[in-house]
Amino acid sequence: MKEIAAFIAEYAGCLLGSGVHTSRVIRNSKRIGESFGVTVQMTAFHKSIVLTVHDTQGADVYTEVVDIPVLPISFEYNSELSSLSWEAYDKRLPLAILWEKYNQIKAKPKMPSSLILLLTGLANASFCRLFNGDWISVGIVFLATLTGFFIRQQMQRRGINHFIVFTVSAFFASMCASATLLFDSTAEIAIATSVLYLIPGVPLINGVIDIIEGHTLTGCSRLIQAFLLIICIAVGLSFPMLLFKNSLL
């Protein structure tokens, strides 16, 4: 029983840490519990989970409280670990194999960060075009995003506070994008789109999903976190605005 609880605690912590909405985590964990013939009850908060495992007669009860680790958002964990919970349920996998598969999923190599950098740059550049920016703006936004995102990656690797990372990276991206002011081009659109890669879309949408599904507390804390990050972006963005406000009018 203790081992089952330990696995589910680790599993649920990893899922919540990598940006999965609450009801899915709870459903997946209960499903794994069911595959061992035990009932799992859990409460999720923003930074910790409380979970109780008991057998069907209720004679044996085991409780765990775990901290939710801070992980980068990973859709890969979301889908693979959800898959694992169904596999456990359908095939009644023993605990040892479950651990092995779990560690395999966690050890999978991630996409190289240089490729992500390039894709993000292209994404932001095409975003600029979608907002009717001209080609000079598109080029400069591409470079600005590369700079900003590279700074973000480097700072995150060093474990610097999230809010500082967002502010600094928004500042550099929008500063680079202000180079459009030198040309006769759509500077406003360029500056506006240069920071959009920072928008915390996952917590925003997860927050709304959580609130609608009744996990109001976790939903609100996700939204508050997302809003704080957006404020950080706004602060970083307001510096070039103050500097160049006359040319932007």
Next chain:
Amino acid sequence: MILRDILVDGSLAAVAGIGFGAISYPPRRAFKYIAILAAVGHVTRFCMMNYLHLDIATASFFASLAIGILAMWFGKLSYCPVTVLYIPALLPMIPGMYAYRTIFDLVMFMQHLHESTFAEHYMQEMFSNAIVTVSTVFLLAVGATILIFIFPKRAYSMTRRKE
């Protein structure tokens, strides 16, 4: 001409969807579905705004509804949870210009605090831009999520692999 506009809009949105998705490490098999969803969503909104003259919030709602419906089908094909597919696809529809104008108006409001006509103008602008931004983002999130509530059973068993 219209067709060309639509194709350009769709392919730009697809690139944007893939790039914004890549930040959150999706499984590789999800990329093509994310691209299609992002393109379909943005084209839907583009057509509604330009040819049906709907406002941005309503058009976004219907576009994200379309994304939600398609994601239900694609999720089953790719064994990915629907949120994995539709969150990156929604990101290209975030109303970036309105968000930017909100902040710009806030900065300008602060600069003209003591000149009441300017201050009033910027405050009014700031609020209208903020309202558009917030309601569009909210409707985007709700539109795609509604489908999960209509088909909970289907949405919750996407990752189950039937032998």
